[in-house]
Amino acid sequence: MEELLPLNLLVRGQHALIEHLVGQSEQVHRLEELGLRAGVPVEMLEPGIPCIVRIADQKLCFRDADLFSVMVRPGVAS
Amino acid sequence: MPAESPPQTLTVALLGNPNTGKSTLFSALCGVRQRTGNYPGVTVEKKLGHAEFHWQPFTIVDLPGSYSLAPRSPDEMIAVDVLLGRQNAVDEPDAVLCIVDASNLERNFYLVSQVLELGKPTVIALNMVDVARDRGMTIDVDLLRNRLHVPVIEIQANRKWGLEELKQALVDTLKVKQTPPESPFPELFQAEVTKLETHCEQEFETPLPRYLVERLLLDTSGYLSHGGIREINDSIQTAISAARQRLAGAGMPVPAVEAMARYQWIGQLLDGVVQRPSSRPKSFSDKVDRVLTHRIWGTTVFVLLMIFLFQAVFWIAGPASDLIDWLKSHASNFVAAALAEGALQSLIINGAIEGVGGVLVFLPQIFVLFLFIAILEDCGYMSRAAYLMDRLMSRVGLSGKSFIPLLSSFACAVPGIMSARVIENPRDRLITILVAPLMSCSARLPVYTLLIGAFIPSQRVLGVFGLQGLTMFAMYAIGIVTAVFVTLVLRRTILKGATPPFVMELPSYKLPGLGIVLYRMLDRGWAFVRRAGTLIFAVTILVWAAAYYPRYEAAENPSEQLRHSFLGRAGQLVEPAVRPLGWDWKIGCAAIASFPAREVVIATLGVIYNLGEDEDEQSETLRETLRSATWEGTDKRVFNVPVALSIMVFFALCAQCSSTLAVIKRETNSWRWPAFTFAYMTGLAYVAAFLTYQIGSLFVG
Structure with missing residues (x-):
């Protein structure tokens, strides 16, 4: 198993599994409503800040914050 | 239809995630039979439409696109209140129509699961089944129906396909009682x-x-x-x-x-x-995105698009204002011939015609800019532009979502500020509203055109750039730079706090729908006419009265009259304050007159510098007169390059638009923010104009 890392450190085309969302529960809840949640496979399409990822069949533009990040476990292809 | 009692109007609430084709479905169902308004006390648009199916009338309440029914603000509360019949502005819905994107059911059903808990008869419209099919997905709709116990209707809203079945299902909800589904909670x-x-x-x-x-x-x-x-x-x-x-x-x-x-x-x-297919086929959107979201190519396309957009706006602005000037002069001549000289004639020519013309002259450019924005939004490009701009905007503490409101503000801050509603974060939204009036709107353009044409020499810099064009660019840049500065200061002082994470959906590209594009363009253009237009018109009449009264019978020319009018007296009163900016009392007059609406300045300058009526920024005579104007009692020229620049900088930064302040009041629901905007912009404008003149004079004087 690979190490956990923040979502925005994935390289272009890399697949990963979202492990957990770290941050204030209100913000976590909002992101979960958009489909960004634990247990979901994610693919990095355009790295950088912000980055573009694919989750399920949607593209999301994402930028984390000082007290918020999405931790992923790389290597799990969807 | 059996001769029972006439069918009651069926109220249906339409709900769905953003980018599911909800607006397309609403238009497909209701056509032009729609009305918009506002819910009291909030900034949510109230959109009602009417439709019919086999003599059964429908009222459809279009609720704002949303990922969840979890209200955390008064604006988000509206949808829940409407659905539960707690909002008096609309009838309690008899049924809920929930539109979902077939290609992304997992996320869309989050909202559905909330809707089902409301206990209202519900119909689910499965939109974009074609997109899902193209992606190689298969959806067993019968199985879904059986598990949900509510009607699930496949539709393609953009092709008006499946709408009859959908309406039938809505009518049927009244006859067949739905069994409430089990709660998803433990x-x-x-x-x-x-x-x-x-x-x-x-x-x-x-x-x-x-x-x-x-x-x-x-x-x-x-x-x-x-x-x-x-x-x-x-x-x-x-x-x-x-x-x-x-x-x-x-x-x-x-x-x-x-x-x-x-x-x-x-x-x-x-x-x-x-x-789902085991391997995901590369879609058209994916291929396009490889270019449009690319760090270099994407940015290049974005910059070219923006240049093209502003070129188009300028291109339409010239002929349009010529046409309107032509209309204005004909109307004025007609009135001058038909009416005897006096207060009424002056009111119509200098008040009413000037006022209507002052509004009309901005309409073409505003419509062109909003047409482009609507096309880019509907085809899915705008969220890519917001992604590209987020890199820049996050550095000053905003997000890419502020981009569209700020871009719209280059046409007119009124619809720009209203479109800041798309920003969910309250602080980002407030900051965007407060800096939007710094974007150089179309009403500043005549001032720049007049003064640049009159005082900036038409010469080349470094062989390629025209000095006049550069000055124009500098005026736009000064607004943007000031906005960045103000944002940074606000984020560190009265509006500080941690930056929230930023998430935005990038919808698949699609051909823009003609109806939706035209509707959005007219809707925003109309916001300008209604909010700004009526005020500009009223203000022009007021300024006319302030310059016309009290009558000074001994006046030998209009300039003499002006000196003795209310406006002229006010100008002389503020002269000591505007002298450090390099202005005489006449420029002071023009600046005062343009506080309610800045475009009034051209007409006022025309009157003040003794030309009588009907001047416009293209006019050679007005330019000539300004060039030759002298300080009273001397032969020293009033205008030189530093003075012209100081006026332009003042107009670039000053809050001279009562419609904008009124809209800020409405959108923030408080007088504090328009007062704040007025104070900071006017303060900055004064200081910047002072520095421009003083520093400029070192070089010229």
Whole structure:
């Protein structure tokens, strides 16, 4: 198993599994409503800040914050 | 149709995630029979449409696109209140129509699971089945229907396909009673909701709908218990905290339990319903995005698009203003011939015609800019532009979502400020509203054109750039740079706080729908006419009166009259204050007159410098007159390059638009923010004009 890392450190085309969302529960809840949640496979399409990822069949533009990040476990292809 | 009593109008609430084709469906169902307004006290657009099916009339309430029915602000509360019949501005819906994107059912059903808990008859419109099919997905709609126990209708809103079946299903909801689905939540949680529900029943006169009780338990933002639901008292607060503690102890922390429960429910619901291909085919959108979101190519395309957009706006602005000037002069001549000289003639020529012309002259450019924005939005490009701009905007503490409101503000800040509603974060939205008036709107253009044409020499710099063009660019840049500066200061002082994470959906590209594009363009253009236009017109009349009265019978020319009018006296009063900017009292007059609406300045300058009526920025005579104007009693010229620049900088930064201030009041629901905007912009404008003149004079003088 690979190490956990923040979502925005994935390289272009890399697949990963979202492990957990770290941050204030209100913000976590909002992101979960958009489909960004634990247990979901994610693919990095355009790295950088912000980055573009694919989750399920949607593209999301994402930028984390000082007290918020999405931790992923790389290597799990969807 | 059997001759029973005439069918009652069926009220249907239309709801769905953003980018699911909800507006397309609404237009397809209602055509042009739609009305828009506002819900009282909030900044949510109230959109009602009318449709008919086999003599059955419908009223469709289009609710704002949303990922979830979890209100955390008054704006988000509207949808829930409408659905539960707690909003007096619309009838309680008889049924809910929930539109979902077939290619992304997992996320869309989050909202559906909330809607089903409301206990209203529900119909689900499965849109974009074609897109899902193209992606190689198969959806077993019958299985989905059987599991959900509510009608699921496949549609393609953009082709108006499946609408008859959809309307039939809506009519049928009144005849067939739907069995309420099971709650997605674990039993312990449901028991806590019931307990709280009973508690509320004892405390309140009218019972709170169960959905709201559940939300009360889930809403950790504190919005609902602190004002969102008025009746909440201390005893209920205590009960909520106790219930949350018990739930946390049982491994169901609030609010995480909601996402957990709903996604689990969705997983079971869709298991076997959706089949995805093992390998994902590369879609058209993916290929386009490789270019358009590319760091270099994407940025290049973006910059070219923006240049093209502004070129188009300028290109239309010239001929349009010529045409309107032509109309204005003909109308004025006609009135001058038909009416005797006097107050009425002057009122019509200098007040009414000038006022209408002053509004009309901006319409073509505003429509062109909003046409482009609407096309880019509807085809899906705008979210890519917001992604590209987020890199820049996040550095000053805003997000890419502020881009569209700021871009619109280059046409007119009024619709620009209104489009800041798309920004969910309240602080980002407020900052965007406060800096939007710094973007150089179309009303500043005539001032720049006149003064640049008159005082900036037409020569080349470094062989390629025209000096006049560069000056124009500098005026736009000064607004942008000031906006960046103001944002940075606000984020570090009165509006500080941690930056929230930023998430934005990038929808698939599609051909823009003609109806939607035209509707959005007209809607925003109309916002300008209604909010700005009426005010500009009224203000022009007021300024006319201030310059016309009191009458000075001994006046030998219009300039003499002006000196003795209310406006002229005010100008002389402020002269000591504007002298450090290099202005004489006449420029002071023009600046005062343009505080309610800045475009008045051209006409006022024309009158003040003794030309009588009907001047415009293209006019050679006005340019000539300004060039030859002298300080009173001397032969020293009033205008030189530093003076012209100081006026332009003042107009670039000053809050000279009462419509903008009125819209800020409306959107922020407080007088504090328009007052703040007025104070900071006017203060900055004065200081910047002072520096421009003083520093400029060192070089020229």
